[in-house]
Amino acid sequence: xxxxxxxxxxxPAAYLGRYGxxxxxxxxxxxxxxxxxxxxxxxxxxxxxxxxAVPVGICSALEADxxxxxxxxxxxxxxxxxxxxxxxLAEMLGRSTGVCGGRAGSMxxxxxxxxxxxxxxxxxxxxxxxxxxxxxGKRQGxxxxxxxxxxxxxxxxxxxxxxxxxVLALPAVYVCENNFYGEFTPMLKVTAGGDITAxxxxxxxxxxxxxxxxxxxxxxxxxxxxxxxxHGDGPSLLECQTYRHHGHSKADxxxxxxxxxxxxxxxxxxxxxxxxxxxxxxxxxxxxxxxxTATKARIDHAVQTALAAPYPDPATEAATEFxx
Amino acid sequence: xxxxxxxxxxAAIREAIIEEMERDESVVLFGEDVAAEQGGVFAVTxxxxxxxxxxxxxxxxxxxxxxxGAAFGAAVTGLRPIIEIMFGDFMGLSMDSLVNQSAKYWYLxxxxxxxxxxxxxxxxxxxxxxxxxxxxxxxxxxGIAGLKIAFPSSPAEAKGLLKGAIRDDNPVIFLEHKRLYSxxxxxxxxxxxxxxxxxxxxxxxGSDITIVSAGKGAADALDAADQLARExxxxxxxxxxxxxxxxxxxxxxxxxxxTNRLLAVEEGPTTGGWAAGLLGLIAEHGLHDLDDAWxxxxxxxxxxxxxxxxxxxxxxxxxxVSAVRARAGIVHA
Numbered sequence: 001x002x003x004x005x006x007x008x009x010x011x012p013a014a015y016l017g018r019y020g021x022x023x024x025x026x027x028x029x030x031x032x033x034x035x036x037x038x039x040x041x042x043x044x045x046x047x048x049x050x051x052x053a054v055p056v057g058i059c060s061a062l063e064a065d066x067x068x069x070x071x072x073x074x075x076x077x078x079x080x081x082x083x084x085x086x087x088x089l090a091e092m093l094g095r096s097t098g099v100c101g102g103r104a105g106s107m108x109x110x111x112x113x114x115x116x117x118x119x120x121x122x123x124x125x126x127x128x129x130x131x132x133x134x135x136x137g138k139r140q141g142x143x144x145x146x147x148x149x150x151x152x153x154x155x156x157x158x159x160x161x162x163x164x165x166x167v168l169a170l171p172a173v174y175v176c177e178n179n180f181y182g183e184f185t186p187m188l189k190v191t192a193g194g195d196i197t198a199x200x201x202x203x204x205x206x207x208x209x210x211x212x213x214x215x216x217x218x219x220x221x222x223x224x225x226x227x228x229x230x231h232g233d234g235p236s237l238l239e240c241q242t243y244r245h246h247g248h249s250k251a252d253x254x255x256x257x258x259x260x261x262x263x264x265x266x267x268x269x270x271x272x273x274x275x276x277x278x279x280x281x282x283x284x285x286x287x288x289x290x291x292x293t294a295t296k297a298r299i300d301h302a303v304q305t306a307l308a309a310p311y312p313d314p315a316t317e318a319a320t321e322f323x324x
Numbered sequence: 325x326x327x328x329x330x331x332x333x334x335a336a337i338r339e340a341i342i343e344e345m346e347r348d349e350s351v352v353l354f355g356e357d358v359a360a361e362q363g364g365v366f367a368v369t370x371x372x373x374x375x376x377x378x379x380x381x382x383x384x385x386x387x388x389x390x391x392x393g394a395a396f397g398a399a400v401t402g403l404r405p406i407i408e409i410m411f412g413d414f415m416g417l418s419m420d421s422l423v424n425q426s427a428k429y430w431y432l433x434x435x436x437x438x439x440x441x442x443x444x445x446x447x448x449x450x451x452x453x454x455x456x457x458x459x460x461x462x463x464x465x466x467g468i469a470g471l472k473i474a475f476p477s478s479p480a481e482a483k484g485l486l487k488g489a490i491r492d493d494n495p496v497i498f499l500e501h502k503r504l505y506s507x508x509x510x511x512x513x514x515x516x517x518x519x520x521x522x523x524x525x526x527x528x529x530g531s532d533i534t535i536v537s538a539g540k541g542a543a544d545a546l547d548a549a550d551q552l553a554r555e556x557x558x559x560x561x562x563x564x565x566x567x568x569x570x571x572x573x574x575x576x577x578x579x580x581x582x583t584n585r586l587l588a589v590e591e592g593p594t595t596g597g598w599a600a601g602l603l604g605l606i607a608e609h610g611l612h613d614l615d616d617a618w619x620x621x622x623x624x625x626x627x628x629x630x631x632x633x634x635x636x637x638x639x640x641x642x643x644x645v646s647a648v649r650a651r652a653g654i655v656h657a
Contacts, residue, residue: 067401101434110433117400118433122424128390129425132397135352135405139379144397156417160390167385321469322570323430323438323493 012281018060018215019274020291022052025076026271027299028085029246032075032092032106036250040093040307045106046073050213050245053270054177055080057218058145058238061226067115067133067144069126072107073177073244074119077147082114089302095309102312103319117144123182124148124157127174131161134170134235143229145173151182153196162235166203171229173222174205174237177212183248184256200237212240213270216277242270331511333504334368336479337444340486341369341406343515345376348404351490352380355391355408355444359383365410366446366505388417392443396425399441399495406490412447412461412499419464426495427470438493442486448501448540448591449638455626458634460539460591462568463598465497472521473568475499477542480512484519485566492521501540524572526579530561533585533648536576536602538565541589541639548644556654568598576602577610586617587648591638594621620647 029049035041048055051073059068059080070077078088083099091098092106099111107121117133120126130146137144152158153176165172176196180187188194200207206228211217218240225236243265247254254262278288331339345351353372355364359381363370373381384391388409395405409418426439449458462473472494476482482500489496527542528549535545542564549560561579565572580586586606590599599619606617620639628634639647649655 069397100432100436103434104432108428108432110429110436112400112433112436117397118425118429120425122420125393125420125425128393128421129397129400131390132394132399132405133401135394135398136401136403140402144401156389157393160385160387161393163385164387164390164394168382319431320435321431322472323435 012278012283015215015274015281016278016283016287016291018056019271019278019288020295021080022056022215022271022274023292023295024085024298025052025056025079027295028075028079028089028302031089031299031303033246035093035303041106042094043105044249044251045092046249047246048073048076048244050265050269051177051179051242052076053215053218053274054175054212054240054242055147057215058147058173058175058222060219061222062143062145065115066142067117067130067137068147069117069129069133069145070119070147071126071149072119072121073149074107074109074147077119078109078111078116081111081116083109083111083116085298085302086305090306090309093306093309094311095306096312097306097309124152124155127152127157127161130172130174131165131170134165134172135168137171141230143171143173143226145175147175147177149182150176150178150180150187150191150196152176153199154191162200162203162205162237165235166205169232169234171232172235173225173229174235176237176239178239178241179244181244181248181257184252197237197239205235205237207237207239210238210240212242213268213273215270215274329511330508331479331483333479333482333507334366336483336511337368337486337500338363338372340483340490341372342375344487344490345372345380350402351404351406352398353406354382354384356386356410357383358408364408366502368505369408388414389421392418393421393425395441395443396421396439399426399439400429400437404440404490406442406444409443409445411457412445413456413459415445415461415464418443422465422471422495422497423468427468430470430494439495440493441495442489442498443496444498444500446502447499448503449627449634450503452629452631452634454629458627460499462497462499463592463596466569466598466601470495471569472496473499474521474566475539475568476566477527477539477564478504479507479509480517481519481564481566483512484517485521487518488521491518496521499539503540504543507543519566521567522570522572524563524565524575526561526575527564528560528562530559530583532559532583533587534561534563534576534579534583535587535589535644535648536563536565537589538568539591541591544639544641545589545644547641548648551641551645552648556649556652558648558652560648571602571605573605573609576606577613580606580610581613584613584615586614587620587644589620589639589644592622593624594619595624597621616651618651620644
């Protein structure tokens, strides 16, 4: 059955669950930072704290068997699509119980069972993966979503795939999480025209600029785009404007961002925005607190099980180069 | 097509695609001009869209990265795409998706899903297409774990190998040498002939020297072997590698154990070439069997346009004959 609940008619309880999922992502990232500093997360990692409303709002408009391709800042993409937090956290720690057995790590998570085509370490890679999934989805009645950042809109992947998908009327939704920085460089400094949404017009693709820190706004825009895709009306672009609370990666303290800009965005933390809205809708403090407690317990469980899990044993790791 | 008939190389490719599309609904074909009436610039795929419809066979924009990336995304969600990247030289544009997505997926996902994908391209020199429409991209990809590379040498081989590639659950880079498209030779014994990727074949048994190559090089080696037998009494064994990854080292080692001499022929530069790599592996595993081993490759230059320059640049059958004679100390007037 197709999801088609309009926010206006939906019970607040549904949003309480989505708030819990956003909080799950936030707490996951908090733990990632802590575990990275303890040396349990290896190499590098890219945190999405501050951007949670985007994947949660988008995925709330999808069916379980729809496809999503995420990025190297993809922990939120995976959790929103349904990846088990235990398996995801164990993957971050390189443990054998990880969703990819510790082979993929933070940047390259794949969870086929939950429709996560993959998270892609090359900027723009998710755009092609979702475009291809939409080719299959067209036969299956499924929709494919690409998540990508503002930086990806200057890659060949973006322009080639939007054109490709428009020409073939593919059931794809292209979701730009515009957090206004590509690594350390301001988006406006490297993006001609300065308007990502406007780029879609050249391809005849409907596009919308969305408040990416407002769960309700993201969900509403996603419902429209997903419905269009599923009805055979082709791809859409959603530019969800948001902000990452941390630097680009673990090596980046983000000193290039003006303090007043950071303050402005922190004041519009998507979790606070959602919580206030829930309260306005009459959800009780107790109901919210219960969700927060349960979510905290969920993450604690994920951390404990991941830390207790073994590393893969090179002696018994039976990898093959090719599928049989 | 039944056994014993003559089959043109381009028709062999077309037959393999049609037969596999008939057999498996999930096989789709797309690329630049593949659905056009002419069936692409080398007229390989005419009529296939008419047969299977625009849902399974369609033209795409000139967007190699999107074509290859979309094929990857389609392959991991249930389709079995055959894509055409018109000239192998254009594969640079496809590279990120092939190297960083398709090649890695089976391993990174811990075998959650494989990537059944075939990337066909026309390759090779001799057509006066110049430096940027004549390259053979096999070596650009040979060092990438997770990719298979097939390079057929005849119409029957092309048909069997392409059917094998389409049924293979892994990403396969499939090279079609331009100078083979119009070659006619006996068809496979039946439509059921499917060649599993990864096994070389002994194209001609011999006892004096092993000549190893792939694609048109293997066809040239066969011609050269006939001439060497006829004119010099040299009995050359020809090994057609069929795939450059996986590399069937065992078949070459077995041959060298009998002939003790190895010539590897590659239409490409020596440095970083597959032939040089093969020679290294033969030295590592079969040094005790070797009396002689050397390479016949191109110069370390881009492929020239002018017929006189290009013909001198590319090692064909005559160059193989000359190379073997020179090594054997045979002087021809």
